[in-house]
Structure formats: C-alpha cells, structure tokens
Amino acid sequence: MGLAALLTLTGCGLSGGQTGATSTVADRGQRIVVDNFRAPVAGWALESDAAYILSLSGCLETLTKYDQARGKVVPFLATEWKQVSPLRWDFTIREGVTFQDGSPLTAEAVADALSSVLESTVPARAFSPSVVSAVQAADAKTVRVTTPVEDPLVPFRLASVNTGILAPAAYQGATIDPFGHCTGPFVPVSEKAKQSLTLDRNENYWGGDVQLAGAEVRFITNGATRAAQVQTGEADISLSIPASALSSLQNAPGVTVLKADSPRTATLYLNNGRAPFDDVDFRKALRSALDVKALAAGVYEGAALPAAGPFAPSEQWASDKAGSPQQDVAAAKKLLAAAAYTPDRPLEIIAIVERAEFADVATVIQANLKSIGVPVTIKAKEYASAEPDVLAGNYDMILSQRNRLIDIADPIGFLTADYTCKGTYNLSHFCNKEYDAILAKAAQTSGTEERYGLYTRAGEILDSQAVNLWLVNEQATDAVRSNVLSYLQDPLSRYVLTAQTAKSGS
CATH class of the missing domain: 3.40.190.10 (Periplasmic binding protein-like II)
Incomplete structure (x- = not known):
C-alpha cells in the first residue's frame, strides 16, 4: 500500500491548498x-x-x-x-x-x-x-x-x-x-x-x-491577532487561524483561506503520574463527562470533528473499534465512585494561549466536569512557560495539540516520544510495558501493513486506558493575501517560504 494513501485523512488528504494564478506576474x-x-x-x-x-x-x-x-x-x-x-x-x-x-x-x-x-x-x-x-x-x-x-x-x-x-x-x-x-x-x-x-x-x-x-x-502567539493582520494586509500569510476567525476571513476582500486535513488532535493531556489521574477509573470518568460533539459544533463552529481516540478514524492505523465517546454523566459518577475520588482540591487546566479557542474549550470542560462533582480552575499560559513543569510532571491537565507526523512522517515518532516509558515528550507521564514492547517491535518492522497493524494495537491500549482526553480532530488553516503566488500549504508545518514563493506588485 502506498504511503500517499496511508497519509490521506479525508478526500483532500494532506496536500494542502495553493495560491496564485499562473497569469499573475511576480x-x-x-x-x-x-x-x-x-x-x-x-x-x-x-x-x-x-x-x-x-x-x-x-x-x-x-x-x-x-x-x-x-x-x-x-x-x-x-x-x-x-x-x-x-x-x-x-x-x-x-x-x-x-x-x-x-x-x-x-x-x-x-x-x-x-x-x-x-x-x-x-x-x-x-x-x-x-x-x-x-x-x-x-x-x-x-x-x-x-x-x-x-x-x-x-x-x-x-x-x-x-x-x-x-x-x-x-x-x-x-x-x-x-x-x-x-x-x-x-x-x-x-x-x-x-x-x-x-x-x-x-x-x-x-x-x-x-x-x-x-x-x-x-x-504572534495570539490567533485573533494573526487573523486581523492578514485581513488588514499587515501580514501576507498568517498560519494556524483559529476557528473563531474563519467567518470574517472567508468573506474578507483580498484574502484566501486555505484548509487541509491535518494529523492534529486537540487534546486534554492528563498527568497519569499523580493522583487522582493515576487511577484509570478516574480518567474514564472524565472522558464520560465530556460532550465532545457539542464542543466540536460550538467552540469549533463545525470546523473540526469529534475525536475517536489518539488517531483520526480515517487514518490507516486507526482502530475500527474506535468511536467518539458519548457523554454519560451517570456512568461518569459511577466511575468516580469506583475510583474513590474525593474533591479535596480544585484541579487545574492549563490552556495555552497560542490556540485562541482553548480558553473557550477549557470553560466547556470546566462545566462538564462540574456536573459530575470535579471542581476545575483554568490558567492561561504560553506553551513555552508551561512546558518545563508539564514535562517534569508538575501539573494536572493541559490543553494542547500536537501534529502526529511532525517529528517523522510516520506515527512511530509520535507514539514513541509521547507515550513510551522513556519517551522524551511524554507529557502524560504514561508507562505501560505491553505498549512499549509493541512500539519496539514496530520500530524494526519493514513491512508497512504489519507495522501499521502494530500502531493500531498501540492506539487501542492508549484508548482503553483513557490516557488522555482526545477532543477534536482539527484542520490546518492558513490565511493568505491574494497577491501571494505559488504558496503551497504544508499541514506538517515545515515549509512556508520557498524559492518559488512569490508576490505580485499589485
């Protein structure tokens, strides 16, 4: 099976959009x-x-x-x-x-x-x-x-x-x-x-x-500012436009909005390394409390789809058993009782400011968790200031997102760095020997189909353990002035300025 097919998340895949008419002179x-x-x-x-x-x-x-x-x-x-x-x-x-x-x-x-x-x-x-x-x-x-x-x-x-x-x-x-x-x-x-x-x-x-x-x-860490600057012409290209700005940009004169499917999932990372998140029943209770369908339709205004585990459902390595979790407050309360959870302190969600929508996402999650008796506070931080504490395990929850194919254009990088016991980007502080053994085997498997089957098994473990709360699958959205020529959108965030990128004088 070809890798192009394997990396196609929906009909338009990861290829992105392109600007610039061939008749326009650079x-x-x-x-x-x-x-x-x-x-x-x-x-x-x-x-x-x-x-x-x-x-x-x-x-x-x-x-x-x-x-x-x-x-x-x-x-x-x-x-x-x-x-x-x-x-x-x-x-x-x-x-x-x-x-x-x-x-x-x-x-x-x-x-x-x-x-x-x-x-x-x-x-x-x-x-x-x-x-x-x-x-x-x-x-x-x-x-x-x-x-x-x-x-x-x-x-x-x-x-x-x-x-x-x-x-x-x-x-x-x-x-x-x-x-x-x-x-x-x-x-x-x-x-x-x-x-x-x-x-x-x-x-x-x-x-x-x-x-x-x-x-x-x-x-420019503020997404609303990025959107405003491309709309006024202060910027020619603005990357990672928040969903809240799309309606105004799509009707703005002189602006083209480019969208591409992205292997990127908005995620509520849970610190599995400390209480109460070290109890799988507690983590599952939080998952059952969330209404991800309402989140996708509301905060993301339909520009994202409810997540179904660590992978998008259409990815070739996603499990056919995966499905978006359904909100079930009664089940969540039973799981909390099984975990013997006592709300002795409010739990904190860090909402990184680079993603403008995360402030609203955090508020929705706060309300969902309050309904099952889990008090939550919210703190807005730049990711750079939050990362040292998160990597060290000094946090409760953080709203962030990560491109699964950005380290290496194969899930092995993401699955190893983010979830193995010695993973260098294991924000979740998750450790499971069975999972590590699967990834070690996958790393030495040359057959594409067999390797992707191992990724499926690894994802099923992450989902069964409710390691994190995967919220919505996002699109990569860039806004570009109409006089920018030969700009090819890269959903993997590696290339923007190339020798071919051009601009007309008008």
Missing part, C-alpha cells in the same frame, strides 16, 4: 510578512522547535524531504541513499551546494552537523542516540548513518527538520548560530528576540532563482 523586488504562531524558545538549537522556524523561513534544509503531495521521501541535500547493511545507510551528498557563508557542503560538514544533534543535551525526538548510533563521512561524497538496530525509517528521520544542516562555522560559539550558515533560499540577517526574524534572498541558492527579495517572520 515582482522580484517584493518582500513578504509571515505571522507564525510560535517563537523559538531555546535560541536556535536545532534539536528544539526552533528548527521548524528556520525551516519554514526558507533557511534550513535537510538531506531528504517528505513530499506530502507524492506521499514519499524525496532527495534534498542528498541525491540518493541505500541501506548497505542491516545497521548502515549511505547518503550521497548533492554536488555544487554552498552554505550561505560560501563554504562548500561536504560529507564531513554534514556528518559534523548531524553529530551535533546527536550529542545535544536533549536530542531531537526523531534523531537521537536511541535510534542512531553514529554519523560519519564514509568518503568525500557519502555520509554513513549507523543504527543500533535495523531501522527501515532512516530516510524518514533524515527528513525531520531537526536534522537540518548548517555550515561548520555555525557550531563554533557557545550556542548555534544559523545566521548566514544555512543552505536555503533565504538568509536570516537579523532578529528581534521573541518578536521576529528578518531574511534576505540567497542570491546563490543551489535550487534556482529565488522569487522574493526577502521576508519577515513574526512570532
């Missing part, structure tokens, strides 16, 4: 403004989410690239690759590529860059010592990746933006410096900390002529 002197929903929180460390910002800004490039339209991994800074033994993969480096500082792209430079990610204090989820043993230059044109066990997904791992390649000079200081050290079509030239990144055209880009003179990527 003005190469134009610059563009992009409103992004998150700022880098760890400087420019590539093992962090900063890599996504450098990638969508047209700076950072990787050895391979996941092409969502074709549903497969394609060449990027590497032209070809092969598995030369069960534990070794060789990648051939593209000739004639120079970094933005003028130094050449070599196998040694690539190996050093990837080794830097491996050696970081908190390695990237898709490319860590647990899945990659070493990276070295096998010869002048070949980079060899060695794995501790056979791994059929190494080319997918090298498409992760966290494995982006920077010039040797980027690693000379105390922190990583991407300025002038990328290979992409845009050169970062200045930044305002936590506010914006300014870029100029790379005049010597290996991939062809760059159509824009430059760009500014702004870090």
Whole structure:
C-alpha cells in the first residue's frame, strides 16, 4: 500500500491548498510578512522547535524531504541513499551546494552537523542516540548513518527538520548560530528576540532563482491577532487561524483561506503520574463527562470533528473499534465512585494561549466536569512557560495539540516520544510495558501493513486506558493575501517560504 494513501485523512488528504494564478506576474523586488504562531524558545538549537522556524523561513534544509503531495521521501541535500547493511545507510551528498557563508557542503560538514544533534543535551525526538548510533563521512561524497538496530525509517528521520544542516562555522560559539550558515533560499540577517526574524534572498541558492527579495517572520502567539493582520494586509500569510476567525476571513476582500486535513488532535493531556489521574477509573470518568460533539459544533463552529481516540478514524492505523465517546454523566459518577475520588482540591487546566479557542474549550470542560462533582480552575499560559513543569510532571491537565507526523512522517515518532516509558515528550507521564514492547517491535518492522497493524494495537491500549482526553480532530488553516503566488500549504508545518514563493506588485 502506498504511503500517499496511508497519509490521506479525508478526500483532500494532506496536500494542502495553493495560491496564485499562473497569469499573475511576480515582482522580484517584493518582500513578504509571515505571522507564525510560535517563537523559538531555546535560541536556535536545532534539536528544539526552533528548527521548524528556520525551516519554514526558507533557511534550513535537510538531506531528504517528505513530499506530502507524492506521499514519499524525496532527495534534498542528498541525491540518493541505500541501506548497505542491516545497521548502515549511505547518503550521497548533492554536488555544487554552498552554505550561505560560501563554504562548500561536504560529507564531513554534514556528518559534523548531524553529530551535533546527536550529542545535544536533549536530542531531537526523531534523531537521537536511541535510534542512531553514529554519523560519519564514509568518503568525500557519502555520509554513513549507523543504527543500533535495523531501522527501515532512516530516510524518514533524515527528513525531520531537526536534522537540518548548517555550515561548520555555525557550531563554533557557545550556542548555534544559523545566521548566514544555512543552505536555503533565504538568509536570516537579523532578529528581534521573541518578536521576529528578518531574511534576505540567497542570491546563490543551489535550487534556482529565488522569487522574493526577502521576508519577515513574526512570532504572534495570539490567533485573533494573526487573523486581523492578514485581513488588514499587515501580514501576507498568517498560519494556524483559529476557528473563531474563519467567518470574517472567508468573506474578507483580498484574502484566501486555505484548509487541509491535518494529523492534529486537540487534546486534554492528563498527568497519569499523580493522583487522582493515576487511577484509570478516574480518567474514564472524565472522558464520560465530556460532550465532545457539542464542543466540536460550538467552540469549533463545525470546523473540526469529534475525536475517536489518539488517531483520526480515517487514518490507516486507526482502530475500527474506535468511536467518539458519548457523554454519560451517570456512568461518569459511577466511575468516580469506583475510583474513590474525593474533591479535596480544585484541579487545574492549563490552556495555552497560542490556540485562541482553548480558553473557550477549557470553560466547556470546566462545566462538564462540574456536573459530575470535579471542581476545575483554568490558567492561561504560553506553551513555552508551561512546558518545563508539564514535562517534569508538575501539573494536572493541559490543553494542547500536537501534529502526529511532525517529528517523522510516520506515527512511530509520535507514539514513541509521547507515550513510551522513556519517551522524551511524554507529557502524560504514561508507562505501560505491553505498549512499549509493541512500539519496539514496530520500530524494526519493514513491512508497512504489519507495522501499521502494530500502531493500531498501540492506539487501542492508549484508548482503553483513557490516557488522555482526545477532543477534536482539527484542520490546518492558513490565511493568505491574494497577491501571494505559488504558496503551497504544508499541514506538517515545515515549509512556508520557498524559492518559488512569490508576490505580485499589485
């Protein structure tokens, strides 16, 4: 079965929409403004989410690239690759590529860059010592990746933006410096900390002529502000538009709203590692108390569908047993009694402010849980300030969402990082030996159908344990000014500014 089919969540799949009529003439002197929903929180460390910002800004490039339209991994800074033994993969480096500082792209430079990610204090989820043993230059044109066990997904791992390649000079200081050290079509030239990144055209880009003179990527955490700025023309592209802003934007002159199915589920994460959430009956009681159908129809105004577990029902690895939970207050109260729950303190929901709708979602959940005798308070926080406590287990519940295919374009990344006992992004603090054994087997299974069957079993365990409360399956929604040309929406949040992205003068 082809991967393109496997990643199609509904009829339009993950390919996104595209702007720009072919008859419109691009003005190469134009610059563009992009409103992004998150700022880098760890400087420019590539093992962090900063890599996504450098990638969508047209700076950072990787050895391979996941092409969502074709549903497969394609060449990027590497032209070809092969598995030369069960534990070794060789990648051939593209000739004639120079970094933005003028130094050449070599196998040694690539190996050093990837080794830097491996050696970081908190390695990237898709490319860590647990899945990659070493990276070295096998010869002048070949980079060899060695794995501790056979791994059929190494080319997918090298498409992760966290494995982006920077010039040797980027690693000379105390922190990583991407300025002038990328290979992409845009050169970062200045930044305002936590506010914006300014870029100029790379005049010597290996991939062809760059159509824009430059760009500014702004870090705007408030979704209503992102929507307002694209409507007024202050921004040319605004990413991740909240559902509450869609009606006004869809009727706004000069604005195009693009939607694509996204492997993203709004989730109420529960801290399984502390009381009362360490009791499965308590977690199931919360699930029975929620009215996710009303939530989808109300807060999301029909722009999202009720969730049915950790996967969207149409994903190939979703269980055919899955179904959206039905609100049942009586059953929820019985489960609370079985858990011997006593409301000795209000439980807290953290609603991250990057998602404007989460304030209303939290209020609905608060009312649902009050109906079964579970008192809840709500605190609004930026995700960056909440994450350290959440990862450390110092929280009750947090409303957030995560793209299941963003670390690696296969569920193995999400299922491993988020739910295994040693998962590096295990916000739920869930640990189950049977689940871990299934994921360990899946990681070494080359047959697609068999591997996806293991993902199904893993998802069924998560659902049966009510590890989290999966609320609604969302769409990726971007708003773009009508004079932006050749913008292809990426539901996986990796690419926005490309050499082809253009803007007309009118």
